[in-house]
Amino acid sequence: MELPNKWYNILPDLPKPLAPPRDPEGAEEEFSRIELLLKVLPQKLIWQENTVERWVPIPDEVLEVYKEIGRPTPLMRARRLEKLLDTPARIYFKYEGATPTGSHKINTAVPQAYYAKEEGVEGLTTETGAGQWGTALALAGAMYDMPVKVFMVRSSYHQKPYRRVIMRLYGADVTPSPSEETEFGKKVLRENPDHPGSLGIAMSEAIEYALKRNWRYGVGSVMNFVLLHQSIIGLEAMKQMEEIGEDPDVLVACIGGGSNFGGLVFPFLGQELQKTKDPKKKRRRYVGVTPSEVPKFSKGKYEYDFADAAGLLPQLKMHTLGHEFTPPPIYAGGLRYHGVAPAISLLYEEGWIEIMEYEQKECFEAGRLFAKAEGIVPAPETNHAIKAVIDLALEAKRKNEEMVILFNFSGHGLLDLGNYQSVLGL
Ligand SMILES: *Cc1c(COP(=O)(O)O)cnc(C)c1O
Numbered sequence: 001m002e003l004p005n006k007w008y009n010i011l012p013d014l015p016k017p018l019a020p021p022r023d024p025e026g027a028e029e030e031f032s033r034i035e036l037l038l039k040v041l042p043q044k045l046i047w048q049e050n051t052v053e054r055w056v057p058i059p060d061e062v063l064e065v066y067k068e069i070g071r072p073t074p075l076m077r078a079r080r081l082e083k084l085l086d087t088p089a090r091i092y093f094k095y096e097g098a099t100p101t102g103s104h105k106i107n108t109a110v111p112q113a114y115y116a117k118e119e120g121v122e123g124l125t126t127e128t129g130a131g132q133w134g135t136a137l138a139l140a141g142a143m144y145d146m147p148v149k150v151f152m153v154r155s156s157y158h159q160k161p162y163r164r165v166i167m168r169l170y171g172a173d174v175t176p177s178p179s180e181e182t183e184f185g186k187k188v189l190r191e192n193p194d195h196p197g198s199l200g201i202a203m204s205e206a207i208e209y210a211l212k213r214n215w216r217y218g219v220g221s222v223m224n225f226v227l228l229h230q231s232i233i234g235l236e237a238m239k240q241m242e243e244i245g246e247d248p249d250v251l252v253a254c255i256g257g258g259s260n261f262g263g264l265v266f267p268f269l270g271q272e273l274q275k276t277k278d279p280k281k282k283r284r285r286y287v288g289v290t291p292s293e294v295p296k297f298s299k300g301k302y303e304y305d306f307a308d309a310a311g312l313l314p315q316l317k318m319h320t321l322g323h324e325f326t327p328p329p330i331y332a333g334g335l336r337y338h339g340v341a342p343a344i345s346l347l348y349e350e351g352w353i354e355i356m357e358y359e360q361k362e363c364f365e366a367g368r369l370f371a372k373a374e375g376i377v378p379a380p381e382t383n384h385a386i387k388a389v390i391d392l393a394l395e396a397k398r399k400n401e402e403m404v405i406l407f408n409f410s411g412h413g414l415l416d417l418g419n420y421q422s423v424l425g426l
Contacts, residue, residue, distance in 0.1 A: 130333030131163025200309030221257025230263025
């Protein structure tokens with residue numbers, strides 16, 4: 001199959017214009033977060049963040065790398081799972097675990113590294129918790145011959161040694177955060193030499209490090225341009241489904257910041273939005289899945305909040321539990337984010353998206369069932385989508401109706417076996 005050569009941007013098709021990012025109100029004496037963001041990102045990404053062009057060309061150099069990392073990723077059918085559930089539903093999934101870093105995050109890491117390189121930037125920094133994002137940026141940097149420095153939350157650095165090893169194999173410099181390498185890190189360590197670190201602290205260190213040199217900062221989710229890059233997933237899936245004469249009735253993905261959900265769903269949802277702005281007339285169902293432990297839709301508010309825990313980045317209008325929300329230590333690290341991408345928030349408000357919530361244990365059980373049926377071990381994040389898919393397939397069985405389900409298999413769980421061991425007692 002030919003790769004799509006343009007990304008899809010949902011902004012021009014939204015039922016209402018998106019509220020823009022902003023600086024906090026009544027904070028005159030402080031710095032401008034908007035200006036800070038302009039300094040730490042490549043210019044091309046700022047343009048992509050704001051553009052209302054529906055189609056954005058993918059540079060040839062990025063298409064080449066997409067091919068090298070195994071795009072298009074396989075569209076697979078979970079026949080054995082269907083059989084096990086004895087359901088009339090047909091279950092398809094887009095297997096993003098097939099990329100070298102094992103998740104969808106490489107789809108945006110590659111263009112971010114490419115644009116930085118093109119603009120003469122000398123290196124990239126970022127923060128990472130569980131490690132999937134840091135791993136993706138480390139590989140993208142290696143592919144464009146750029147140094148990458150990853151500030152890894154100290155507790156994860158010790159708990160997830162294998163992610164740290166992969167990043168180093170790719171040539172990245174991985175530093176446990178808080179560190180002595182930034183003013184911010186030094187300040188935190190002065191107050192508490194044994195600080196376990198947090199995503200907010202690691203992010204502050206990464207941004208400070210980038211600002212002090214001709215480097216830029218990589219963003220793993222939430223922002224419009226990240227969802228734009230991830231649309232490659234849904235565009236490929238749409239072609240692949242067409243080739244086998246299928247059209248999904250229900251699309252499902254888990255939601256952390258929203259990038260794998262937006263990536264799969266937006267090309268399909270946008271197609272409908274171009275025909276009607278009335279959600280009652282939609283043909284398909286669009287289902288996002290969040291952990292019950294991070295109930296940003298059912299218990300969160302739709303309001304302006306900081307994009308990041310440190311309050312360094314601008315405020316976004318989104319469903320949020322508050323940037324100071326401390327999530328319980330669930331293993332699906334990628335789903336612990338306090339908010340969700342503004343475009344997804346708006347579409348939920350407008351009645352285009354449904355949300356399902358599940359607890360950790362039942363998601364790991366769903367992952368066990370999937371692994372046994374299909375042979376592929378899902379990431380703890382992906383298990384949330386799988387749990388919802390199983391419930392939808394059982395609903396189809398009860399109603400005895402045909403249902404074509406397509407879900408995003410956001411990543412494999414081969415580096416998360418310790419989590420399976422803990423939760424399922426294996
Ligand atoms: C990061 C991650 C997620 C959650 O992030 P989104 O931006 O919501 O997609 C989900 N699954 C995997 C495997 C991840 O690495």
